[in-house]
Amino acid sequence: MRTLKYAILGLLNQQQMTGYDLMKQFESALNEFWSANHSQIYPELKKLTEEGLISYEIAISGTVLEKKLYTITLAGKQAFEEWLKKEEVLDATPKDVFRLRLFFASAMTPQTRLQQLQLHLEQHQQRLAHLKKNSEKFSEVPAQDSTDFGDYLVLMGAVMREETTCNWLQKCIDILKGS
Amino acid sequence: MRTLKYAILGLLNQQQMTGYDLMKQFESALNEFWSANHSQIYPELKKLTEEGLISYEIAISGTVLEKKLYTITLAGKQAFEEWLKKEEVLDATPKDVFRLRLFFASAMTPQTRLQQLQLHLEQHQQRLAHLKKNSEKFSEVPAQDSTDFGDYLVLMGAVMREETTCNWLQKCIDILKGS
DNA sequence: CGCGACATGTAAGCAGTTACATGATTAT
DNA sequence: ATAATCATGTAACTGCTTACATGTCGCG
Numbered sequence: 001m002r003t004l005k006y007a008i009l010g011l012l013n014q015q016q017m018t019g020y021d022l023m024k025q026f027e028s029a030l031n032e033f034w035s036a037n038h039s040q041i042y043p044e045l046k047k048l049t050e051e052g053l054i055s056y057e058i059a060i061s062g063t064v065l066e067k068k069l070y071t072i073t074l075a076g077k078q079a080f081e082e083w084l085k086k087e088e089v090l091d092a093t094p095k096d097v098f099r100l101r102l103f104f105a106s107a108m109t110p111q112t113r114l115q116q117l118q119l120h121l122e123q124h125q126q127r128l129a130h131l132k133k134n135s136e137k138f139s140e141v142p143a144q145d146s147t148d149f150g151d152y153l154v155l156m157g158a159v160m161r162e163e164t165t166c167n168w169l170q171k172c173i174d175i176l177k178g179s
Numbered sequence: 180m181r182t183l184k185y186a187i188l189g190l191l192n193q194q195q196m197t198g199y200d201l202m203k204q205f206e207s208a209l210n211e212f213w214s215a216n217h218s219q220i221y222p223e224l225k226k227l228t229e230e231g232l233i234s235y236e237i238a239i240s241g242t243v244l245e246k247k248l249y250t251i252t253l254a255g256k257q258a259f260e261e262w263l264k265k266e267e268v269l270d271a272t273p274k275d276v277f278r279l280r281l282f283f284a285s286a287m288t289p290q291t292r293l294q295q296l297q298l299h300l301e302q303h304q305q306r307l308a309h310l311k312k313n314s315e316k317f318s319e320v321p322a323q324d325s326t327d328f329g330d331y332l333v334l335m336g337a338v339m340r341e342e343t344t345c346n347w348l349q350k351c352i353d354i355l356k357g358s
Numbered sequence: 359c360g361c362g363a364c365a366t367g368t369a370a371g372c373a374g375t376t377a378c379a380t381g382a383t384t385a386t
Numbered sequence: 387a388t389a390a391t392c393a394t395g396t397a398a399c400t401g402c403t404t405a406c407a408t409g410t411c412g413c414g
Contacts, residue, residue, distance in 0.1 A: 003276055004401080010283040020365050033278035035271055040402065042367055065410045067365060084280060084287050087295075090302040092214055094273035097182055099212035099336065101263060104189040105329035108263050113323070116266075123269040141354060144292070150284035153354070157278065157347045164343040168336045175320060175332070183373080199393050219374060221395055244382045246393060 004044050005053075007034050009080040012054055012072040014147050019045050019068065029151060032131075032158040045070060053079055102172075114176055121169040128162035135159060183223055184232075186213055188259040191233055191251040193326050198224050198247065208330060211310075211337040224249060232258055281351075293355055300348040307341040314338060 011017070011025055019041050026036045036044075045068075048054045053076035056068040072080070098120055105113055135155050142148035190196070190204055198220050205215045215223075224247075227233045232255035235247040251259070277299055284292055314334050321327035 001276070002400095003274075003279065007279055010279075010286065013283075013286060018365075019367095020363095023365095030279070030282065032272050033275040033282065035274065035402095037403070038366075039368080039404080046367095061364075062411050065365070081286070084283060084295075085291050087298055088276060088280075090299070090306065091276060093211050093337070094275070095182075095214065096212040096273070097180070097267060097270065099333045100182065100186055100189075100209070101267075102336075103209065103212065103329040103333050104192075104263060105332060106324050106326050107189065107192060107260070110323070112264050116263075119266055120269070127269065144289070144355070145285050147285050150282040153284060153351050154278045154282050156350070157281075157344075158272070160343050160347045161340070164339050165336075168339045171335070172332050176323070180373095197393075198395095199391095202393095214374095216375070217394075218376080218396080225395095240392075241383055244393070 003034070004036055004040065005048060006080060006083045007036070008041070008044060008048065009053060009072060009076050009083075012070055013077060013080055016069055016071040018059075018070065022070075033154060048076070052076075110176070114173065117169055117173050117176065121166060121173065124162055124165045124169060128159065128166060131155065131159050131162055182213070183215055183219065184227060185259060185262045186215070187220070187223060187227065188232060188251060188255050188262075191249055192256060192259055195248050195250040197238075197249065201249075212333060227255070231255075289355070293352065296348055296352050296355065300345060300352065303341055303344045303348060307338070307345055310334065310338045310341055 007026075007030065008022060011022055011030075017025075019038065022041055022045075023036070023038045026034060026041075045054065045056075049056065049070075052073060054070050054072055056070045058066050059069045061067055098116075101116065108116070138148070138152050138155070142152050186205075186209065187201060190201055190209075196204075198217065201220055201224075202215070202217045205213060205220075224233065224235075228235065228249075231252060233249050233251055235249045237245050238248045240246055277295075280295065287295070317327070317331050317334070321331050
């Protein structure tokens with residue numbers, strides 16, 4: 001599906017940047033729904049350049065260090081806009097090792113069962129706290145044509161998802177204890 | 180991480196079955212959190228047999244068709260039980276093409292924005308309806324030592340997750356329309 | 359001067375998907 | 387008969403992870 005391709009095009013459509021900057025974006029803003037290591041990003045940038053969807057100019061940091069500042073081309077913008085319009089069918093529910101483990105709950109000892117759930121709940125509570133802190137940057141709904149708008153919508157979705165995950169895990173723990 | 184390995188061991192720990200049966204299990208019961216094609220299952224079964232974690236006997240369907248009925252070995256049970264106990268750190272939030280697309284909402288036309296959200300909501304509503312129908316099979320909480328117990332917990336989680344996803348998408352649509 | 363961040367690449371290997379390939383059984 | 391399902395395998399390819407590999411810049 002070449003999704004990384006479009007993630008990169010989308011980011012470069014917002015602003016020109018280097019491979020390293022892209023990597024940082026994947027680690028921060030896109031972290032909740034996409035990721036990519038530099039070992040995947042650099043070859044992809046090379047490929048996109050060959051395909052004529054992006055281009056770069058050499059910029060100098062300090063005295064000698066060369067970095068490549070990538071810019072999206074017109075062809076790149078067109079490819080990206082087409083991708084935005086595509087009507088995708090829902091992909092399969094993502095794989096989840098914890099839920100797989102829990103599916104086999106009856107094979108666990110009662111102690112392991114409780115321990116697994118509690119540990120997992122703690123981790124999700126931490127993630128939720130982190131997300132809530134991130135969303136403090138939005139004091140109001142951003143304008144629909146600002147790049148913050150999408151960020152706002154997905155962040156809201158991430159918070160809601162984590163809240164539900166925590167509620168579910170708590171409910172599982174209650175069931176273990178209650179019956 | 181060899182997760183497929185443990186998924187197969189877990190299923191064979193519940194009951195002996197063929198590669199084809201395993202495939203069907205991935206399509207039905209495990210569908211909400213794991214998947215595997217037969218092209219991945221058969222080589223894995225071969226590998227697990229070589230590792231001594233499972234064994235098989237040939238069974239005959241009809242007059243000539245040979246099928247391999249796999250059984251978990253003692254070593255297999257031990258490997259599986261160790262895996263159940265492991266304290267895993269939370270994996271990264273799974274990739275999600277729709278959320279990536281929505282992150283770039285400001286680059287969409289207002290029509291595309293609304294269309295994408297509505298189409299996605301409809302698909303999740305269908306998935307939710309399907310899950311709710313599945314969970315009708317549980318009139319009460321199954322006993323903690325029955326294989327149904329894990330099934331019940333993850334199904335409850337799946338329903339809660341889909342409900343939240345639908346709520347989130349509806350909220351996004353309301354924001355689009357409201358401002 | 360040393361450390362963490364900046365910056366860019368390649369190689370090996372694993373997990374998973376799609377396609378290729380074959381044949382028997384069962385229900386209509 | 388014929389189509390859907392049962393049943394088992396391999397091959398090519400894509401996407402991604404981990405490890406290897408190198409060098410500069412800015413701050414204390």
